[in-house]
Amino acid sequence: DTGVSQDPRHKITKRGQNVTFRCDPISEHNRLYWYRQTLGQGPEFLTYFQNEAQLEKSRLLSDRFSAERPKGSFSTLEIQRTEQGDSAMYLCASSSRLYNEQFFGPGTRLTVL
Amino acid sequence: DAKTTQPNSMESNEEEPVHLPCNHSTISGTDYIHWYRQLPSQGPEYVIHGLTSNVNNRMASLAIAEDRKSSTLILHRATLRDAAVYYCILRDTHMYSGGGADGLTFGKGTHLIIQP
Numbered sequence: 001d002t003g004v005s006q007d008p009r010h011k012i013t014k015r016g017q018n019v020t021f022r023c024d025p026i027s028e029h030n031r032l033y034w035y036r037q038t039l040g041q042g043p044e045f046l047t048y049f050q051n052e053a054q055l056e057k058s059r060l061l062s063d064r065f066s067a068e069r070p071k072g073s074f075s076t077l078e079i080q081r082t083e084q085g086d087s088a089m090y091l092c093a094s095s096s097r098l099y100n101e102q103f104f105g106p107g108t109r110l111t112v113l
Numbered sequence: 114d115a116k117t118t119q120p121n122s123m124e125s126n127e128e129e130p131v132h133l134p135c136n137h138s139t140i141s142g143t144d145y146i147h148w149y150r151q152l153p154s155q156g157p158e159y160v161i162h163g164l165t166s167n168v169n170n171r172m173a174s175l176a177i178a179e180d181r182k183s184s185t186l187i188l189h190r191a192t193l194r195d196a197a198v199y200y201c202i203l204r205d206t207h208m209y210s211g212g213g214a215d216g217l218t219f220g221k222g223t224h225l226i227i228q229p
Contacts (some may be wrong), residue, residue, distance in 0.1 A: 004156075033216060042200055042219030043157060056216060091156050101147075102217060104156030 002026060004105035006092050012111045013082055020078045021108045025094030032075050033102060034067055035091040036060065043091055049075060082112045117201045122224040125191050133186040133223055135201030140181050144203040148175065148186050151222070152197045160186065160199070191227050198222040 005024045013019050025032050030051050035043035046065070047057045051072035061067075064082075069075040079086055089109050093102040118136040125131045137146065147162040161168055161175045163184075168175040174187040188195055200222040 031215065035216075035219075040221075042198075042221055043217070045216030045218065048215055058216065093156070101159035101162070102157075104158065106154075107156050 004092055004094055004103050006090075006105040006108050008108060009106060010109050010111075012113065014113050015082060015084060017082055018078065018080045019082055019110065020076055021090055021092075021110075022074060022076050023092030023105060024074045025092070026096075026103055027073075029094035029096050029103070030072065031095045031097065032069055033093040033095075034075070034077050035093065037089040037091060037107070038087075046077075079110075082110075084112050086110060087112045117203060117220055119199070119201055119220060119223045121221065122226065124226040124228060126228050127193060128190055131188040131191045131195070131225065131227075133188075133199050133201075133225065134183065135185070136183045137201070137203055138182045140203060141205065143206050145206060146175065146177060146181075146184050147202045147204055147217070148173070149200045149202065149217070149219075150195075150197040151200070152194075157200065157219075162204075191225075193227050193229060196225055196227045198224050 007022045011019055033048040034046040036046055037043040044060055045058050046061050047067050049069040052069050064080045067077045087110055089107040091104055091107045093104040095102045145162050145164050148160040149157040150160050151157045161170050161173050163175045163177055176185045200219050202217050
């Protein structure tokens with residue numbers, strides 16, 4: 001399968017712990033996006049990369065959130081000092097160029113206890 | 114991105130056509146109309162997009178009103194596998210000239226229920 005993959009698929013953590021998620025985009029795609037989705041809502045955009053450059057960050061991305069894409073391939077999203085409000089599905093998507101459709105991964109479901 | 118309005122839910126029967134409406138009365142001339150859908154427990158999936166003319170692909174058809182203030186996603190023969198949340202999204206290509214503003218703005222979408 002050459003689609004977008006995310007790891008882990010599920011993460012349960014205690015409040016105050018740090019968590020890190022990984023996204024592997026489709027190999028030839030240079031644009032990578034992170035979204036967050038809570039129950040009953042549509043996905044909300046967090047940030048995106050073109051190659052290794054982080055070009056846009058939503059105001060939803062608080063100081064506790066950081067994303068990297070060091071070599072322009074896979075990306076990581078880290079949440080420090082998790083809060084119960086961080087419980088959500090974290091989705092990653094990639095696309096080959098501007099305006100093109102985005103291909104989404106299956107998501108990482110985070111539960112903060 | 115401009116706002117879209119969709120019904121919260123719709124119900125249809127299997128093997129019948131489905132017309133999913135979307136209103137976007139404040140659409141600008143540079144907004145493309147995109148549709149994505151999200152099947153249960155999966156990430157969203159691209160369906161179709163258009164600017165002014167009606168569009169067809171293997172998944173669906175997109176009918177765009179002449180004034181572009183509304184559009185309709187048409188599934189010609191719904192199956193149980195089409196049960197999903199369908200999102201109508203406007204993408205302002207004018208904002209892309211500087212390389213930024215490429216995130217999709219999802220609303221709550223329409224929950225499509227297919228009855229066997």
